Amino acid sequence: MEFTQQGSMVYKGFKINQQGVQISPERDGQVSPFMLKDIKLLEVLGRGTSSVVKKGENTLTGEKMAVKILGTVYNPELRKALHSELKLLMPKLQETPSPYIVRVIDVFYPKEEDMIYIVLELCDAGSLNTAIKNSGKASEKVVSVVMRQIFLALAFLFDHGIQHRDIKPSNVLLTSHGAVKLSDFGSSKEDVNAETFCGTTRYMSPERLNGHEYTPKADVWSAGMVMLEMGFGDHPYHVCFGTDGSFVAMIEYATKYDTPQLDESYSDHARGFAGLCMAKKPEQRPTPGMLVRPENLGASHPFIAQHAQQGNQVVAEWIQQGVRKVGPLLSVAS
Numbered sequence: 001m002e003f004t005q006q007g008s009m010v011y012k013g014f015k016i017n018q019q020g021v022q023i024s025p026e027r028d029g030q031v032s033p034f035m036l037k038d039i040k041l042l043e044v045l046g047r048g049t050s051s052v053v054k055k056g057e058n059t060l061t062g063e064k065m066a067v068k069i070l071g072t073v074y075n076p077e078l079r080k081a082l083h084s085e086l087k088l089l090m091p092k093l094q095e096t097p098s099p100y101i102v103r104v105i106d107v108f109y110p111k112e113e114d115m116i117y118i119v120l121e122l123c124d125a126g127s128l129n130t131a132i133k134n135s136g137k138a139s140e141k142v143v144s145v146v147m148r149q150i151f152l153a154l155a156f157l158f159d160h161g162i163q164h165r166d167i168k169p170s171n172v173l174l175t176s177h178g179a180v181k182l183s184d185f186g187s188s189k190e191d192v193n194a195e196t197f198c199g200t201t202r203y204m205s206p207e208r209l210n211g212h213e214y215t216p217k218a219d220v221w222s223a224g225m226v227m228l229e230m231g232f233g234d235h236p237y238h239v240c241f242g243t244d245g246s247f248v249a250m251i252e253y254a255t256k257y258d259t260p261q262l263d264e265s266y267s268d269h270a271r272g273f274a275g276l277c278m279a280k281k282p283e284q285r286p287t288p289g290m291l292v293r294p295e296n297l298g299a300s301h302p303f304i305a306q307h308a309q310q311g312n313q314v315v316a317e318w319i320q321q322g323v324r325k326v327g328p329l330l331s332v333a334s
Contacts, residue, residue, distance in 0.1 A: 034060055036108040036117055041067060055122065065105060066123070070116040100153035102173055102183040123173035123181055125319050128226070132169055134322025137233035140266050142318045144307035146172075146230065147273070148297070149180035150223050151304070154288035157182075158216050165214070167222035168203045169229060174319060178312030201250040202235055207282050209251045217282035220291075224277025228260055231274075236260035255280070273303035 103121035205221035297308040
């Protein structure tokens with residue numbers, strides 16, 4: 001990391017200052033046509049251990065957005081989180097962005113504050129975690145539409161050599177129209193076979209819990225766990241095995257216990273899809289693109305294909321069930 005005399009921060013090929021981010025010195029102009037001073041910060045949407053997410057408004061256009069504020073740039077963990085978010089601004093990803101991944105609009109670094117402001121697309125219905133808590137168990141159609149979008153996001157990342165590494169309901173964001181988008185790439189890493197240990201243990205695959213080699217197949221397991229949580233209305237380990245959430249218990253549940261199964265209200269196709277995602281051995285799990293075919297949804301796994309024509313409205317209606325119960329509540333991954 002370097003700092004220029006003009007007050008810019010240069011990091012991993014990105015130049016960031018209060019005017020925004022530039023991909024490289026050769027690329028003129030900024031990523032977006034506005035500056036940090038044009039953003040009015042509103043209410044807090046979520047908090048993390050070292051960041052806060054606020055709702056923001058572009059005072060020039062009225063556009064609503066989410067603004068993730070990271071603390072000091074000298075914190076190594078925050079720098080890694082920043083780099084992970086910045087990767088989504090790389091030209092190869094910007095040319096054909098995925099609608100299933102929360103869009104990074106711009107990044108600002110006002111030197112006098114020693115803070116990083118990451119401006120993100122706003123998902124106005126909060127997280128899947130909140131939706132499950134509020135709306136409870138989801139129907140098979142809802143689960144299929146959500147899984148379709150999660151796996152389209154994972155297939156996009158896989159094709160670009162990126163692993164998410166922290167798939168969980170709080171990192172799956174929703175819009176009021178039922179669109180589903182992956183968020184929070186603070187743990188993401190390019191390439192394969194990474195051996196660092198990160199993420200949330202309840203969603204970790206057996207090989208990760210045992211400290212073995214990390215591959216994109218671990219993201220498939222985690223997505224399968226998210227699917228089961230939608231089907232149970234709660235985390236399946238909690239429902240089936242009890243309240244012990246210790247690390248040792250997670251290893252036992254994932255490696256030695258039979259994987260929880262969806263009940264009989266779900267089809268054989270749904271249970272089969274979950275079973276493939278949660279095969280104990282990573283080599284037995286399909287890649288994201290094998291389960292959901294981006295170029296031809298009808299050729300996807302039958303659980304996805306049979307609902308391929310189903311729109312996002314069923315997800316929006318499921319979200320609204322919870323809103324009617326408890327009132328509107330935003331929860332944004334941070």
